[in-house]
Amino acid sequence: MHKDLEKVVFTEEQIKKRVKELGEEITRDYDGKEIVAVGILKGAIVFFADLIREIKVPVKFDFMAASSYGSSTKTSGTVRILKDIDTDIENKHVIIIEDIIDSGLTLKYLKENFEHRKAASVKLCAMLNKPEGRRTDIKGDYVGFDVPDEFIVGYGLDYASVYRNIPYIGILKKEIYS
Numbered sequence: 470m471h472k473d474l475e476k477v478v479f480t481e482e483q484i485k486k487r488v489k490e491l492g493e494e495i496t497r498d499y500d501g502k503e504i505v506a507v508g509i510l511k512g513a514i515v516f517f518a519d520l521i522r523e524i525k526v527p528v529k530f531d532f533m534a535a536s537s538y539g540s541s542t543k544t545s546g547t548v549r550i551l552k553d554i555d556t557d558i559e560n561k562h563v564i565i566i567e568d569i570i571d572s573g574l575t576l577k578y579l580k581e582n583f584e585h586r587k588a589a590s591v592k593l594c595a596m597l598n599k600p601e602g603r604r605t606d607i608k609g610d611y612v613g614f615d616v617p618d619e620f621i622v623g624y625g626l627d628y629a630s631v632y633r634n635i636p637y638i639g640i641l642k643k644e645i646y647s
């Protein structure tokens with residue numbers, strides 16, 4: 470285990486199995502349709518790359534960069550769009566792909582933004598969900614695992630831009646950020 474982690478919460482094997490199941494569920498739900506998968510940079514990139522290979526209907530990729538945490542473990546409360554998609558999503562079936570739903574502020578903002586662009590449907594897919602962090606009523610349509618109310622890193626999730634390349638998911642030691 471990485472020396473800065475307090476605990477591993479999901480191993481590489483558990484992640485792989487769950488991602489495959491999510492891909493199968495999405496494949497069933499979108500039978501006969503084409504998906505526009507929008508990955509939210511940077512955190513979602515690892516999950517995005519794994520998930521789209523488990524989806525067996527046609528998938529177009531796009532990316533949006535949003536940031537609300539900066540170098541903190543608490544949300545700033547303001548979602549900044551740093552890069553927009555370049556696909557016209559009008560009448561398209563969009564799945565927004567995220568690493569984690571915590572306060573829910575990022576996804577609430579993005580979902581409303583996408584609906585204004587007249588997508589045929591907008592669903593939310595997140596590898597992790599932290600129910601105790603929630604500050605809005607947003608809910609994921611496809612969720613990998615629930616995590617405890619701790620600061621999580623690995624599998625794309627960072628603290629101050631570090632730890633994204635850890636291939637499993639763990640709890641960061643409090644002494645690292647307090």
Ligand SMILES: O=P(O)(O)OC[C@H]1O[C@H](OP(=O)(O)OP(=O)(O)O)[C@H](O)[C@@H]1O
Nearest residue numbers: 510511512536537538571572573574575
């Ligand atoms: O539900 P919320 O409280 O809004 O938190 C979730 C969002 O916060 C993190 O992104 P961050 O802003 O840290 O940017 P990053 O993806 O580049 O790390 C994470 O990747 C989600 O996008």
Ligand code: HPA
Nearest residue numbers: 571619620621622626627
């Ligand atoms: O627990 C978390 N870890 C990393 N990034 C995050 N963004 C929201 N919550 C988290």
Ligand SMILES: [Mg+2]
Nearest residue numbers: 509510511512
């Ligand atoms: Mg993010």
